Amino acid sequence: MTFRTILLAGVALAAATAVQADTAEKRIALSNNYAGNSWRQAMLESWDRVTKPAVEAGTVAAADSFTTAENQATEQAAQIQNMILQGYDAIVVNAASPTAINGAIKEACDAGITVVSFDGIVTEPCAWRIAVDFEKMGKDEIEYLKGRLPDGGNLLEIRGLAGVFVDDAIHAGITAGVTENPGFKVVGSVNGDWAQDVAQKAVAGVLPSLPEVAAVVTQGGDGYGAAQAFAAAGRPTPIIIMGNRQDELAWWKEQKDASGYETMSTSIAPGVSTLAFWVAQAILDGKEVPKDLTVPFLKIEQADLETALETTPKGGVANVEYTQEDAAKVIAAAGGA
Amino acid sequence: MKPDSLRVLIPALSFAVLLAAVFWLQPRAMSYLGLNLLFNLAVPIALATIAQMLVIAVNDLDLSIGTFVSFVACVTATFLNDSPVLGLAIFAAAIATYALVGVLIHLRELPSIVVSLGMSFVWGGLAVLILPAPGGSAPPWIRALMTAKPPLLPMAIVASLVIAAVAHLIVMRSSFGTALRGVGGNARSVERAGWSVLKLRAATYALAGLFGVLAGVSLVGLTTAADANIALRYTLLSIAGVILGGGEFTGGRVSAIGAVIGALTLTLASSFLTFLRLSPDWQIGAQGAILIVVLAIRLVLNRQERRG
Numbered sequence: 001m002t003f004r005t006i007l008l009a010g011v012a013l014a015a016a017t018a019v020q021a022d023t024a025e026k027r028i029a030l031s032n033n034y035a036g037n038s039w040r041q042a043m044l045e046s047w048d049r050v051t052k053p054a055v056e057a058g059t060v061a062a063a064d065s066f067t068t069a070e071n072q073a074t075e076q077a078a079q080i081q082n083m084i085l086q087g088y089d090a091i092v093v094n095a096a097s098p099t100a101i102n103g104a105i106k107e108a109c110d111a112g113i114t115v116v117s118f119d120g121i122v123t124e125p126c127a128w129r130i131a132v133d134f135e136k137m138g139k140d141e142i143e144y145l146k147g148r149l150p151d152g153g154n155l156l157e158i159r160g161l162a163g164v165f166v167d168d169a170i171h172a173g174i175t176a177g178v179t180e181n182p183g184f185k186v187v188g189s190v191n192g193d194w195a196q197d198v199a200q201k202a203v204a205g206v207l208p209s210l211p212e213v214a215a216v217v218t219q220g221g222d223g224y225g226a227a228q229a230f231a232a233a234g235r236p237t238p239i240i241i242m243g244n245r246q247d248e249l250a251w252w253k254e255q256k257d258a259s260g261y262e263t264m265s266t267s268i269a270p271g272v273s274t275l276a277f278w279v280a281q282a283i284l285d286g287k288e289v290p291k292d293l294t295v296p297f298l299k300i301e302q303a304d305l306e307t308a309l310e311t312t313p314k315g316g317v318a319n320v321e322y323t324q325e326d327a328a329k330v331i332a333a334a335g336g337a
Numbered sequence: 338m339k340p341d342s343l344r345v346l347i348p349a350l351s352f353a354v355l356l357a358a359v360f361w362l363q364p365r366a367m368s369y370l371g372l373n374l375l376f377n378l379a380v381p382i383a384l385a386t387i388a389q390m391l392v393i394a395v396n397d398l399d400l401s402i403g404t405f406v407s408f409v410a411c412v413t414a415t416f417l418n419d420s421p422v423l424g425l426a427i428f429a430a431a432i433a434t435y436a437l438v439g440v441l442i443h444l445r446e447l448p449s450i451v452v453s454l455g456m457s458f459v460w461g462g463l464a465v466l467i468l469p470a471p472g473g474s475a476p477p478w479i480r481a482l483m484t485a486k487p488p489l490l491p492m493a494i495v496a497s498l499v500i501a502a503v504a505h506l507i508v509m510r511s512s513f514g515t516a517l518r519g520v521g522g523n524a525r526s527v528e529r530a531g532w533s534v535l536k537l538r539a540a541t542y543a544l545a546g547l548f549g550v551l552a553g554v555s556l557v558g559l560t561t562a563a564d565a566n567i568a569l570r571y572t573l574l575s576i577a578g579v580i581l582g583g584g585e586f587t588g589g590r591v592s593a594i595g596a597v598i599g600a601l602t603l604t605l606a607s608s609f610l611t612f613l614r615l616s617p618d619w620q621i622g623a624q625g626a627i628l629i630v631v632l633a634i635r636l637v638l639n640r641q642e643r644r645g
Contacts, residue, residue: 064614066617068617069617069624070570072570074378077378078604078607079611081374081375081377082374082375082608085365085366085608086363097564097567099562100560103559104378107374
């Protein structure tokens with residue numbers, strides 16, 4: 001799903017949000033464990049922006065968000081138990097731990113509450129999971145490069161923070177992609193820790209030892225740093241995959257205007273909280289929803305760049321809010337009705 | 338009124354006021370199920386608070402209890418579940434380590450804050466080694482125990498009453514308890530009376546270790562799985578619980594019943610703030626404010642009692 005189609009669907013649906021009688025009495029709560037970075041802040045803002053009109057339109061009776069003061073599983077478990085007492089019909093949760101709040105989740109399910117976890121998902125079987133397919137994200141990068149460089153070429157891989165499963169998953173996807181397309185060869189690999197300054201230093205350190213690099217595969221938050229390192233070394237700029245950060249998009253726009261530079265950008269939108277909201281609403285509405293759903297990536301292509309850059313705040317991440325219709329599509333894709 | 342009963346009276350009163358406020362905000366809490374949801378996560382905190390109280394009774398402070406409970410939780414969700422004998426052996430070794438720490442602190446006259454801070458990294462490291470990624474599963478018997486539905490009173494309340502009664506018997510009614518509080522009050526005279534302060538301190542730490550183990554096991558009974566960082570908050574919560582429950586940092590002045598009430602009050606305070614729909618930015622501050630108000634009331638009452 002591209003940025004533009006999501007945006008268009010959003011505009012179309014905002015005008016046509018109908019009153020849903022079936023869930024008009026239902027109350028949904030968001031249990032969030034952490035609000036200390038720009039991604040989470042954007043996530044909470046998206047929740048408010050989408051759920052307020054939904055409450056006003058009478059789609060649901062309430063959609064309150066709660067964030068624990070400290071990022072601790074025991075505190076979030078207590079918070080969820082409080083939500084059970086408050087009588088919410090559904091709890092949407094971004095969990096501090098995939099396992100440590102399972103007891104509280106089970107209590108909620110036993111009390112007849114629908115629990116939908118997203119981003120930080122939980123392993124308790126009674127809850128729904130909206131997970132991110134990071135492996136596919138890595139594979140998609142190679143797929144895109146295959147279209148741009150049919151003959152293949154040398155790749156530089158920038159990895160994330162060592163030891164975190166997200167890094168392993170994206171790396172596995174990239175490795176699988178390269179195996180399927182033997183024209184590509186990973187000639188260097190560095191850890192950029194998803195931070196522009198770290199990525200820049202790491203790439204600058206490894207560049208002198210590398211042959212010509214055709215493309216850089218990344219994990220997000222590291223593309224701008226890589227570009228700076230290539231420029232400082234006086235080497236031609238390869239195709240650098242971007243990760244939806246505002247500084248990356250701004251750099252891409254500059255290059256595009258100057259020399260017609262082309263690339264693509266992909267990451268998870270913080271607005272995934274709103275997808276979880278609509279999924280919870282659909283379950284309350286009695287729709288058949290499979291327990292495991294996958295978040296679509298937010299992909300920005302050459303044509304969408306200007307629109308995406310305009311709507312992304314400085315220092316922030318490109319975002320998109322999901323609509324009821326988007327949620328229906330995600331559910332259908334997973335085999336539900 | 339005797340100072341000892343006053344020590345318990347103020348925490349009990351503040352608990353009652355807070356409970357009334359929660360019932361008023363959220364009448365659904367006024368039921369068997371509601372009370373259990375409100376208090377079941379306070380059970381492991383109460384056990385950790387008793388562990389901390391024992392250490393505070395001998396004028397020491399344990400900064401490792403949070404990571405220790407996390408470590409125990411990881412062992413419970415893995416070894417205790419897969420091979421109970423090995424799990425119990427690990428617990429025995431952990432309790433022995435706690436006793437050794439007590440011996441070390443006593444013999445070398447080391448500040449307990451420094452030693453236990455060091456130990457917190459040891460326990461934290463072991464927890465990550467045992468469970469590098471969150472997971473494991475709770476032994477069925479502890480899950481059954483923690484989710485049991487006894488008649489009349491919910492499990493959380495029954496467990497709290499049992500913990501308070503047992504800890505009260507140990508600390509206030511047994512000769513060991515008297516000597517233990519004596520070490521905090523005047524170690525010299527306890528020694529002159531023929532007790533070995535070294536042995537007392539080792540036993541106190543071992544007992545604290547035992548309560549720490551119980552805290553970890555009961556926590557996994559509630560959560561069904563573990564995480565290496567599951568109980569980091571317990572260090573500060575347990576200290577706050579002891580002080581809120583009428584204990585003091587020096588002089589062996591502690592109250593077991595007060596400590597349990599203190600742990601319940603802290604749990605209740607955060608629920609109260611959630612029900613108030615207070616923004617998370619203010620919650621930690623508000624929790625601190627509740628603590629300060631209770632302590633201020635205690636100080637004023639203590640002073641008046643001394644004058645009268």
